[in-house]
Structure formats: structure tokens, C-alpha cells
Amino acid sequence: MGILRFLTSGESHGRGLITVVEGLPAGLSVPIERLEKELERRRRGYGRGARMKIEKDHLTIWGGIWNGKTTGAPCGLTIENSEWEEWRSSMDPQSCDPKAVKEKSVYCPRPGHADLPGGLKYGHENMRPVLERASARATAAWTVAGTLARLLIESLGIEVRSAVTSVGGVTVKVPSEEEEWHVASNSPLGCVFQTDEERLKERIREAMSEGDSLGGAFVVSVKGLPPGVGSYVEWDRRLDGRIAQAMMAIPGIKGVEVGEGGRLADLPGSQVHDGIFMDEKGRIKRETNRAGGIEGGMTNGEEVLVRAFMKPIPTLTRPLPSIRLDLMEASFAHRERSDVCAVPAARIVAEAMLSWVIAEAIMEQFGGDILEEVQERFSSYVSRVGRRDDEKA
Ligand SMILES: Cc1cc2nc3c(=O)[nH]c(=O)nc-3n(C[C@H](O)[C@H](O)[C@H](O)COP(=O)(O)O)c2cc1C
Ligand SMILES: C=C(O[C@@H]1CC(C(=O)O)=C[C@@H](OP(=O)(O)O)[C@H]1O)C(=O)O
Numbered sequence: 001m002g003i004l005r006f007l008t009s010g011e012s013h014g015r016g017l018i019t020v021v022e023g024l025p026a027g028l029s030v031p032i033e034r035l036e037k038e039l040e041r042r043r044r045g046y047g048r049g050a051r052m053k054i055e056k057d058h059l060t061i062w063g064g065i066w067n068g069k070t071t072g073a074p075c076g077l078t079i080e081n082s083e084w085e086e087w088r089s090s091m092d093p094q095s096c097d098p099k100a101v102k103e104k105s106v107y108c109p110r111p112g113h114a115d116l117p118g119g120l121k122y123g124h125e126n127m128r129p130v131l132e133r134a135s136a137r138a139t140a141a142w143t144v145a146g147t148l149a150r151l152l153i154e155s156l157g158i159e160v161r162s163a164v165t166s167v168g169g170v171t172v173k174v175p176s177e178e179e180e181w182h183v184a185s186n187s188p189l190g191c192v193f194q195t196d197e198e199r200l201k202e203r204i205r206e207a208m209s210e211g212d213s214l215g216g217a218f219v220v221s222v223k224g225l226p227p228g229v230g231s232y233v234e235w236d237r238r239l240d241g242r243i244a245q246a247m248m249a250i251p252g253i254k255g256v257e258v259g260e261g262g263r264l265a266d267l268p269g270s271q272v273h274d275g276i277f278m279d280e281k282g283r284i285k286r287e288t289n290r291a292g293g294i295e296g297g298m299t300n301g302e303e304v305l306v307r308a309f310m311k312p313i314p315t316l317t318r319p320l321p322s323i324r325l326d327l328m329e330a331s332f333a334h335r336e337r338s339d340v341c342a343v344p345a346a347r348i349v350a351e352a353m354l355s356w357v358i359a360e361a362i363m364e365q366f367g368g369d370i371l372e373e374v375q376e377r378f379s380s381y382v383s384r385v386g387r388r389d390d391e392k393a
Pocket of ligand 1: 049112113114134135136139250251252253254312313314315337338339340342345346349
């Protein structure tokens, strides 16, 4: 268990979501507009369903932040679900209307979602309570926690960004220049070029018209980390392992790679490992960054590059075969309002989760109760081991 921790509560169509973050140092500026901006980025993206047009993600801070800064106490925040009044009769925590519960019941599990294993595990023949909590709605609460972590690491000069690399088999160019990353970060689909956006939109429209759904892939980058964040000394302190866990936790993510990842398996070592040399000023440099900024469970000072692969959305408007659990007879999977593709949204959740893991590792290594203490310890470490970005300045 790290020094930083967060828990969330809430259902997709309940009153709302709760996030509690504990372990942030006192004195960190938390502009609520920044949290709202990240929630807005997560809502966007072509292929999202009707819910995201209705949802406002109304955010309230309940504790731990005073006059725009953290106090050291746990930060408690809520996000109201905009449609609560419409769902109240079937989702009230104390007393629901039986007719409304029946109308919203789910008896035919969707292949690919949590419905069937969750229903069997918790004994829900009507799987409504399973999908309410298994829903990626919870990732709005994760985004709040991850954005608080991001504010902390940004105060240390660390930047996180992401870009979509494919949707439904259509691949797009990965940013190489600073300016390209900027464009991708601000684009609703996560692409650098408008033409690529149009190609992705076309692919999503095609899937939509066929009653189908799509997955895809994205890359997340972290810049500004010195070498040696994370550790090789125990299995659970290895940074790549912790990153993979956080990425895989995002609903629908089925694979994670660091750097060139799986492609390295087919090449000889001479074409894989990033040569070490000294520049004219005697500074340690790497020729390439195939390792994606991590060696031996630690950052190596290069840009951290993580790729994640998302399976297609399980709810299809042309549903797959399933069974009716209450009658035990053949049927088709439950259909309800759904996204067709959520890859551009998932990459924003991934930015937040990657920020979380980096902040956790940093707090373990340089932690303190006051932001200035953390900053001092971090910068004294950076002055010992160096940081690529500082060397460039
Ligand atoms: C941002 C986001 C939005 C999603 N929207 C939907 C959706 O509208 N409908 C759906 O069936 N699945 C949606 N999913 C995917 C499911 O939540 C996911 O496939 C399911 O939880 C099972 O995934 P797992 O097997 O990886 O746990 C979404 C995922 C993310 C990250
Ligand atoms: C609510 C969000 O995503 C939801 C994730 C989701 C799922 O099954 O994972 C199903 C859909 O929920 P609904 O049935 O209410 O439209 C998505 O909209 C969100 O991202 O905020």
C-alpha cells in the first residue's frame, strides 16, 4: 500500500460518484476548473452515446481543500449524475418502486461485460446492480483522483499527454514533435491530423450503422521524470508492473506495452537495447528509446511511453446470443443506450491513472507533508542524478 490512496463509491445511474484521495501534501493548488476540464475531455470523443450529451459531471469539493489549496486532510469530491431524478424510482438506496425496478431489470448478460460473472458471483439474477458498478462511469471518479495526482507531479515539472493510435483496425500517425502532441492532446479524437480524425469518424459511423462496436489503441507519455523513479528491489515496487496494473484496470483494456513492447520479442538484442553514450559535455545519453523510459522497474530518464489496447464495447445494438438467466432459455444480450467506441475517452482515463501511479511512486520516494518539502527533496535528487529536460535548458 502506497502513501497515496484513493477509493470511490457510486453507481452509474445512482445519485452520483464519490472520490476520496488521501496522502496529498498540504499546499498543492487545486483549481476546480482543471478538474472540470479533465472531466470534460473524458466525456468527449466521436462514438460516445447519448449519455455523454446529457451528462454534466457536476463536481463539488467536500473536504481537504481550503481556499484553493490542499490542507493535508483527505480530499473528498462528488460528481452528481445528471439523470438521477429520472432513475431515482428504480435506483433509490432505500426504497424503489417495484414497477420501475422491473422496467430496468437486466436478465440477459452481455458477452464481454461483467454481467454474467458478476451476477453469478454476487447472486443477482437481475444483473442491474452488477452493471451499475462495473460501468465505466466510475472512471469519472478515477479521473478526479488522477487529476489531483497530476497537479502534484506537474508542480515538479512532469508532463502527461496521450494520443489515439488506432480505432477498429484503422491506424493513425503517432505524434513525434512537441506541437503534434499538443494538437493530439486537445483533439476530441486524440489525433494530430484532421484527415486522420475523419478516417476514424468514418470507421465509427460504419460500425454504428451496422449495430456494431469498436475498440482501438492509444499511447500515453510522461516527460520530465529523472532516472530511478520506481525500484527493482521487490516485485511490487517495479514501476512497469504498477503501470500495467493501473492501465489494465480501465474497463475494456486488454493489453499494455511499455516502449516497443511485444515487438521487441522478435528482434535480436543488438536491435533492441538503447545504446548508452556520452555527449560532448560528458552527459549520459541514449541513442534510442525502445525501452519506453523504463529499465529494471525504474525510469531511466527518457520519456515514459505506454501503449494500451482496448477491446470493442460489449453492448451492441445488434446483440450477440445470450441466455435469459431467470428462465434459463436462449435469448439475445441485453440492449441499452451505449457508446459505440470509447477509445478517445479511455486515453483520458489512462492519463489520469498513469499520473496516479507516478505520483504514488514519487510520494513513496520523496514524500512529505508539505508540497515545498516534496519539491525540495525531488529537486535535490534531480540535481544529483540529472533530468533530461533540465539538461536541454
Ligand atoms: C470511458 C469508457 C466508456 C465505456 N462505455 C461503454 C458503454 O457505453 N457500453 C458498454 O457496454 N461498455 C462500455 N465500456 C466498456 C466496458 O465498461 C467494459 O468493456 C466492461 O467493463 C468489461 O471490460 P473488462 O472485461 O476489461 O473488465 C466503456 C469503457 C470505458 C473506459
Ligand atoms: C456513464 C459513462 O459511461 C458509460 C459506461 C458504460 C459501461 O457499460 O461501461 C455504459 C454507458 O452508460 P449508460 O448506459 O448510462 O449510457 C456509458 O455511458 C461515463 O463514461 O461517464
